[in-house]
Amino acid sequence: MPPRSKRADAAAPVLLTGEQCSSAEPIADIPGPGRWMVFDFAPVALFSLKASQATSTVGRTLLVPTPYVIKMAVVDACLRAGWLINGPEADKLVRDLAACELRIGVPDRALVTHTIVKVRQEPKARKPGVPYISNVAYREFVHYKGPFRIAINLTTCTQTVADLLPRAMPAVTYLGKRGCFVQFLQAQRTDQLSIRFTQPLGDGMAIPIGVHLAWLDDFGPEANFDALNSYSDTPIKRNKHRKFVQTLVPLGRVRSGPGFTEYEYQAEALTPE
Numbered sequence: 001m002p003p004r005s006k007r008a009d010a011a012a013p014v015l016l017t018g019e020q021c022s023s024a025e026p027i028a029d030i031p032g033p034g035r036w037m038v039f040d041f042a043p044v045a046l047f048s049l050k051a052s053q054a055t056s057t058v059g060r061t062l063l064v065p066t067p068y069v070i071k072m073a074v075v076d077a078c079l080r081a082g083w084l085i086n087g088p089e090a091d092k093l094v095r096d097l098a099a100c101e102l103r104i105g106v107p108d109r110a111l112v113t114h115t116i117v118k119v120r121q122e123p124k125a126r127k128p129g130v131p132y133i134s135n136v137a138y139r140e141f142v143h144y145k146g147p148f149r150i151a152i153n154l155t156t157c158t159q160t161v162a163d164l165l166p167r168a169m170p171a172v173t174y175l176g177k178r179g180c181f182v183q184f185l186q187a188q189r190t191d192q193l194s195i196r197f198t199q200p201l202g203d204g205m206a207i208p209i210g211v212h213l214a215w216l217d218d219f220g221p222e223a224n225f226d227a228l229n230s231y232s233d234t235p236i237k238r239n240k241h242r243k244f245v246q247t248l249v250p251l252g253r254v255r256s257g258p259g260f261t262e263y264e265y266q267a268e269a270l271t272p273e
Contacts, residue, residue: 013095013099013158014158014159015099015155015156015157015158016154016155016157016158016159016162017155018035018155020154021034021035021154021155021189022035022191027154027162027163027189028162028163028164028165028167029166030166030187030188030189031189032189033189033191034154034188034190034191035153035155035189035191036103036151036152036154036189036190036192036193037151037152037154037162037165037166037187037188037189038105038149038150038187038188038189038190038193039149039150039151039169039184039186039187040147040148040149040184040185040186040187040188041147041148041149041150041172041175041182041183041184041185042147042182042183042185043107043144043148043180043181043182043183044181044182044183045174045179045180045181045182046113046141046142046143047061047065047141047142047143047144047175047176047180048061048139048140048141048142048176048177048180049061049065049066049069049175049176049177049180050062050177051214051215052215052217052244053215058137059137059138059139059140060138060140061112061139061140061141061142062214062216063106063110063142063212063214063251063263064104064106064198064214064216064251065104065175065176066216066217066218067102067104067216067217067218067219067245068216068217068218068219068242069175069176069217070102070104070150070172070175071094071097071098071100071102071218071219072228073175074093074097074164074165074168074169074172075090075093075094075097075225075228077168077169077171077172078090078093078168078171081167081168081171083164083167083168087225087226090225091224091225091226093161093164093225094219094223094224094225094228095223095224096157096158096160096161097161097219097223098219098220098221098222098223099156099157100152100153100156100161101152101153101156102150102152102153102218103150103151103153103193103197103199104148104149104151104197104198104249105148105149105150105193105194105196105197106148106196106197106198106249106250106251106265107144107146107147107148107265108145108146108264108265109144109145109146109262109263109264109265110142110143110144110145110251110262110263110264111142111143111260111261111262111263112140112141112142112260112261112262112263113140113141113142113143113259113260114138114140114258114259114260114261115138115140115141115259116136116137116138116139117136117137117139118134118135118136118137119134119136119137120133120134120135121133121135147185149196149197150169151190151193151197154189166187169184169187170184172184195250195267196250196265196267197250198247198248198250199248200245200246200247200248201213201245201246201247205248207248209252209266210250210252210266211248211249211250211251211252212249212251212252212253212263213246213247213248213249214246214247214249215244215245215246215247216244216245216247217242217243217244217245218242218243218244218245219241219242220237220238220239220240220241220242220243221240221243222240222241223241223242224241227241228241228242250266251263251264251265252264252265252266254266
């Protein structure tokens with residue numbers, strides 16, 4: 001028989017059951033019932049998160065934070081707060097978060113500004129005493145009107161993760177680029193998500209009017225702390241440590257001009273007849 005991997009030999013994590021989630025009993029002090037734990041955030045600064053396909057000088061932005069960014073923010077918050085005291089604990093959290101299903105609830109509007117900014121970057125031809133040179137770059141920034149939401153499916157979470165999330169989410173201070181600050185508002189549970197939330201594009205799924213498609217990254221099936229750690233030399237492998245999911249984002253373009261594009265949540269376009 002072929003040798004089994006260490007990960008295959010490890011005991012499968014014990015997830016919360018549907019019965020636990022459908023009960024009115026609180027989970028981590030968040031009263032039920034509801035299998036989705038939803039966290040509301042208010043943006044307090046412009047949002048920007050460069051799409052993975054963008055170059056360093058042409059930084060097209062996504063309209064919403066990705067599951068990968070949100071899960072990394074949870075890990076970062078736990079490390080800063082001292083709730084993870086060593087590498088194995090951080091590695092276990094990353095592996096548990098990789099299995100968690102996460103959706104993003106969009107704000108009412110998202111206004112994208114198209115700007116040309118001056119930047120400092122390393123020259124292609126290195127010269128002694130000249131570490132950086134001036135250049136121009138295209139950047140996009142998003143102004144949100146209204147709060148946005150992060151929903152996590154509790155039936156894909158372990159009890160440890162479910163208990164940790166209500167403590168970790170309020171400690172998340174920015175999502176996307178550094179300086180894209182957010183403010184935690186509240187947490188609640190619900191049985192069903194509205195059409196305001198993102199949804200992975202499935203085979204044969206019709207694409208309604210009033211949405212756009214985006215590739216949002218997430219933890220891969222074999223994500224681990226060593227690969228995702230910025231200070232580690234271990235390379236991140238696509239579809240192993242990090243995956244990309246084509247996702248329906250319920251924000252439709254309503255108007256645009258020379259320096260902006262405006263998107264809006266259009267409930268009437270998304271509601272089935």
